Amino acid sequence: MPRTSKRKAVPPSSASVKSPDSLSVRPGKAGAVKAVTKEVDRIDQLFDSYANKDLGLIDPEGVETLCSDMGVQHTDVRILMLAWKMKAKKQGYFSKDEWRTGLKALKVDNLEKFKKALPTLETEVMTPPNFEDFYAYAFKYCLTEEMQKCVDVETICELLNLVLGSQFCAQVDSITEYLKFQSDYRVLTMDQWVNFYRFCHEISFPDLHNYDSDQAWPLILDSFVEWLREKRK
Amino acid sequence: MLRELVKRWAIYKVLGRWLSHFFSYLDRYFIAQGNLPRLNEVGLTCFRDLITKEREGEQVDRALLRNVLDIFVAIGMGQMDQYENDFEAAFLKDTVAYYSQKASIWILEDSCPDYMLKAEKCLRREKDGVSLYLHSSTEAKLLEKIQHEFLSVYVTQLLEKDNSQCHALVRDDKVEDLSRMSGLLFYLSKNKERFRLLFKIPRGIEPVSSLFKQYVTAEVTALVKQAEDAASNKKAEKKDMVGLQEQVFVRKVIELHEKYQAYVNDYHTFHKALKEAFEVFNKGVAGSSSAELLATFCDNILKKGSSWKLSDEDIEETLEKVVKLLDYISDKDLFAEFYRKKLAQRLLFDKSANDDHERSILTKIKRKCGGQFTSKMERMVTDLTLTRENQTSFEEYLSNNSHANPGIDLTVTVLTTGFWPSYKSFDLNLPPELVKCVKVFREFYQTKTKHRKLTWIYSLGTCNISGKFEPKTMELIVTTYQASALLLFNSSDRLSYSDIMTELNLTDNDIVRLLHSLSCAKYKILNKEPNTKTISPTDYFEFNSKFTDKMRRIKILLPPVDEKKKVIEDVDKDRLYAIDASIVRVMKSRKVLGHQQLVMECVEQLGHMFKPNLKAIKKRIDDLITRDYLERDKDNPNLFRYLA
Numbered sequence: 001m002p003r004t005s006k007r008k009a010v011p012p013s014s015a016s017v018k019s020p021d022s023l024s025v026r027p028g029k030a031g032a033v034k035a036v037t038k039e040v041d042r043i044d045q046l047f048d049s050y051a052n053k054d055l056g057l058i059d060p061e062g063v064e065t066l067c068s069d070m071g072v073q074h075t076d077v078r079i080l081m082l083a084w085k086m087k088a089k090k091q092g093y094f095s096k097d098e099w100r101t102g103l104k105a106l107k108v109d110n111l112e113k114f115k116k117a118l119p120t121l122e123t124e125v126m127t128p129p130n131f132e133d134f135y136a137y138a139f140k141y142c143l144t145e146e147m148q149k150c151v152d153v154e155t156i157c158e159l160l161n162l163v164l165g166s167q168f169c170a171q172v173d174s175i176t177e178y179l180k181f182q183s184d185y186r187v188l189t190m191d192q193w194v195n196f197y198r199f200c201h202e203i204s205f206p207d208l209h210n211y212d213s214d215q216a217w218p219l220i221l222d223s224f225v226e227w228l229r230e231k232r233k
Numbered sequence: 234m235l236r237e238l239v240k241r242w243a244i245y246k247v248l249g250r251w252l253s254h255f256f257s258y259l260d261r262y263f264i265a266q267g268n269l270p271r272l273n274e275v276g277l278t279c280f281r282d283l284i285t286k287e288r289e290g291e292q293v294d295r296a297l298l299r300n301v302l303d304i305f306v307a308i309g310m311g312q313m314d315q316y317e318n319d320f321e322a323a324f325l326k327d328t329v330a331y332y333s334q335k336a337s338i339w340i341l342e343d344s345c346p347d348y349m350l351k352a353e354k355c356l357r358r359e360k361d362g363v364s365l366y367l368h369s370s371t372e373a374k375l376l377e378k379i380q381h382e383f384l385s386v387y388v389t390q391l392l393e394k395d396n397s398q399c400h401a402l403v404r405d406d407k408v409e410d411l412s413r414m415s416g417l418l419f420y421l422s423k424n425k426e427r428f429r430l431l432f433k434i435p436r437g438i439e440p441v442s443s444l445f446k447q448y449v450t451a452e453v454t455a456l457v458k459q460a461e462d463a464a465s466n467k468k469a470e471k472k473d474m475v476g477l478q479e480q481v482f483v484r485k486v487i488e489l490h491e492k493y494q495a496y497v498n499d500y501h502t503f504h505k506a507l508k509e510a511f512e513v514f515n516k517g518v519a520g521s522s523s524a525e526l527l528a529t530f531c532d533n534i535l536k537k538g539s540s541w542k543l544s545d546e547d548i549e550e551t552l553e554k555v556v557k558l559l560d561y562i563s564d565k566d567l568f569a570e571f572y573r574k575k576l577a578q579r580l581l582f583d584k585s586a587n588d589d590h591e592r593s594i595l596t597k598i599k600r601k602c603g604g605q606f607t608s609k610m611e612r613m614v615t616d617l618t619l620t621r622e623n624q625t626s627f628e629e630y631l632s633n634n635s636h637a638n639p640g641i642d643l644t645v646t647v648l649t650t651g652f653w654p655s656y657k658s659f660d661l662n663l664p665p666e667l668v669k670c671v672k673v674f675r676e677f678y679q680t681k682t683k684h685r686k687l688t689w690i691y692s693l694g695t696c697n698i699s700g701k702f703e704p705k706t707m708e709l710i711v712t713t714y715q716a717s718a719l720l721l722f723n724s725s726d727r728l729s730y731s732d733i734m735t736e737l738n739l740t741d742n743d744i745v746r747l748l749h750s751l752s753c754a755k756y757k758i759l760n761k762e763p764n765t766k767t768i769s770p771t772d773y774f775e776f777n778s779k780f781t782d783k784m785r786r787i788k789i790l791l792p793p794v795d796e797k798k799k800v801i802e803d804v805d806k807d808r809l810y811a812i813d814a815s816i817v818r819v820m821k822s823r824k825v826l827g828h829q830q831l832v833m834e835c836v837e838q839l840g841h842m843f844k845p846n847l848k849a850i851k852k853r854i855d856d857l858i859t860r861d862y863l864e865r866d867k868d869n870p871n872l873f874r875y876l877a
Contacts, residue, residue, distance in 0.1 A: 191858045216854075219855055
């Protein structure tokens with residue numbers, strides 16, 4: 001789970017990320033349709049097994065437990081994907097409603113199914129337009145304070161690695177290097193974040209030949225391209 | 234109809250006979266009766282040779298030519314197609330070939346003026362010829378072609394011929410010859426309407442005006458280089474200041490501009506060239522922007538004791554010329570700010586030579602740049618008038634309330650915040666005598682207006698102190714800061730740097746500057762221990778009772794802090810707000826706009842004040858997106874939407 005700088009830097013660890021082209025949406029599990037209420041009960045039970053009784057929420061500890069049960073690192077991108085699926089609002093916590101939303105959507109009501117649903121989830125996320133949505137969500141998920149609109153550069157770097165690292169390794173490395181080097185911006189906005197993805201997606205790398213600074217790229221990307229070109233000389 | 238044809242055919246036969254010694258092959262065509270295209274060819278060839286003959290100066294039967302052409306026209310049965318396609322096109326092609334050949338010879342043989350003369354002659358002759366035997370519609374095209382052959386093709390060579398005779402023409406003020414060249418082009422442009430053209434006159438004039446521009450640019454650049462060279466010889470501590478050299482530079486630029494303005498007035502198309510040439514001036518000299526240079530120049534003219542001893546009329550004229558140069562400065566807002574700062578200095582320290590001139594130049598600037606530029610400055614001048622009235626009331630108040638009188642002559646200038654440049658006010662610890670002054674004025678001011686707050690800016694004040702030195706008593710004119718320091722010595726003989734600093738409650742910077750002016754500069758009012766040239770925090774100071782000077786009254790200068798950086802900073806900050814406002818204004822009215830257009834419109838809107846940095850605009854856009862004024866379109870990231 002991408003967190004603030006308390007955690008160590010996250011290596012790109014999203015395993016088996018399929019590129020959007022080769023996706024194949026697996027149909028939901030056919031088979032016995034359990035009665036809705038029973039399903040809900042099981043989902044709730046699962047929730048309770050991880051939740052913090054006092055809070056009525058699954059807290060970071062609970063999440064960690066869930067992760068180890070699932071066999072993934074808690075810093076794995078798939079947890080972030082899960083949060084997206086649940087439309088979780090608060091970083092590190094899952095509420096009951098969110099849990100229900102997520103698990104229902106995944107058609108999952110026990111741990112086994114949960115584990116098996118992860119690859120499907122991954123594929124789903126990687127499909128445009130889901131990916132754009134997920135990408136934007138990743139940023140919002142880091143806004144921990146009320147009225148917070150920006151995220152600090154360190155977290156952004158971690159997040160970039162996590163979310164784009166497997167798809168656009170070279171670009172992410174370059175961008176994070178630049179972000180750490182520059183000092184004009186200590187925090188980044190949603191608009192800048194979104195445009196990082198657009199950059200990776202649209203701009204030919206590493207030659208950058210189709211980058212046009214006269215277009216509406218945020219200034220930080222103009223500066224990044226300038227810096228990169230200078231470096232290459 | 235057939236009768237007509239036969240009749241004409243008969244004429245042709247006559248023609249054919251007359252010209253048979255040139256056109257023996259005419260017999261071939263004689264046989265092909267009614268073969269219209271062939272007839273045309275005959276006529277054309279006849280015609281062509283006749284024309285050539287005429288051009289070579291031989292006499293030719295023009296009436297004959299006219300008649301031939303009429304046939305062409307008639308053949309077309311009311312439409313010009315036959316005439317144009319068959320005859321005219323070939324004719325023009327021929328003409329082009331003919332003149333092209335001539336031109337290529339003449340360009341090599343003749344000097345520029347001679348070549349131009351010949352070209353002129355040819356054009357005139359052709360024009361005459363046209364009215365005699367060519368169809369009037371040909372005239373325009375004909376002249377255009379010839380002009381092209383003579384001028385457009387060779388124009389660059391023409392103008393660079395013989396080490397640029399054109400250069401020489403302009404430099405030596407030989408307007409006449411230059412006028413011949415552009416006169417020729419002008420003849421053609423003036424007859425625009427008659428020829429209902431698409432005359433490539435701009436292209437004709439262009440090379441001339443481009444040369445003009447090149448020449449003038451070279452002159453301005455030379456001046457800049459001269460000034461830069463002089464500047465690099467300046468002493469290190471004066472590096473940042475605008476000195477005499479720069480002033481001379483500005484004066485020369487003005488003179489240069491006047492000179493070339495004359496040409497521009499005669500030939501309007503040169504106006505643009507002149508403007509572009511003078512844009513070199515915009516870059517400034519040796520670290521001082523052109524905005525600053527101009528502002529300093531104005532200051533020098535307007536202040537008392539100006540080094541240019543100019544009459545009132547001359548001053549007005551010079552100011553007029555200076556304001557004209559404002560056209561070439563893109564950072565007009567920077568100029569305004571420098572000007573305002575210097576105006577403040579002039580007004581506050583009573584350095585302004587003449588109120589009328591001050592107002593006059595403001596009016597001129599206003600006419601050129603708009604009211605927003607000068608509104609603050611005008612209020613500054615007004616403030617001073619009000620201050621004088623205020624002072625009178627204050628003196629009345631003092632005479633009516635003698636107990637309040639501080640025993641010192643006090644003059645207070647009240648500035649309205651916002652119109653004047655912002656000044657930092659430090660909490661100087663005033664000597665008790667001055668404290669009383671401040672108190673009295675405050676009380677007085679309360680009687681006038683209850684709702685205003687007074688903030689005292691001691692850094693701008695001056696004091697006249699009487700110094701009782703052993704040789705003789707002298708009057709010292711000093712700043713309030715200096716006065717406060719000196720008065721400390723009334724109660725102590727010897728003070729350390731830190732004593733003084735504690736007493737006065739000023740910053741190191743200020744203390745160093747002020748002590749330096751009193752102990753290490755021209756007049757040593759204080760003795761310093763050790764007697765070095767610079768101030769250090771371990772120094773000790775004593776009143777120099779032995780000080781004297783031949784004058785009774787001396788002014789001890791406290792050099793002002795260089796405000797250049799602050800001015801530039803302030804202007805940069807204002808620009809950010811201006812860019813913001815402009816972006817919002819544009820988006821509010823357009824609702825949806827592409828990135829490039831948005832940038833373009835902002836640049837245009839702000840152009841009369843300054844040239845916005847494109848990166849700055851982008852940064853403001855980014856910021857406005859974060860502040861939810863704008864958003865990007867979902868499908869097109871280059872499109873912005875205004876969020877109400």
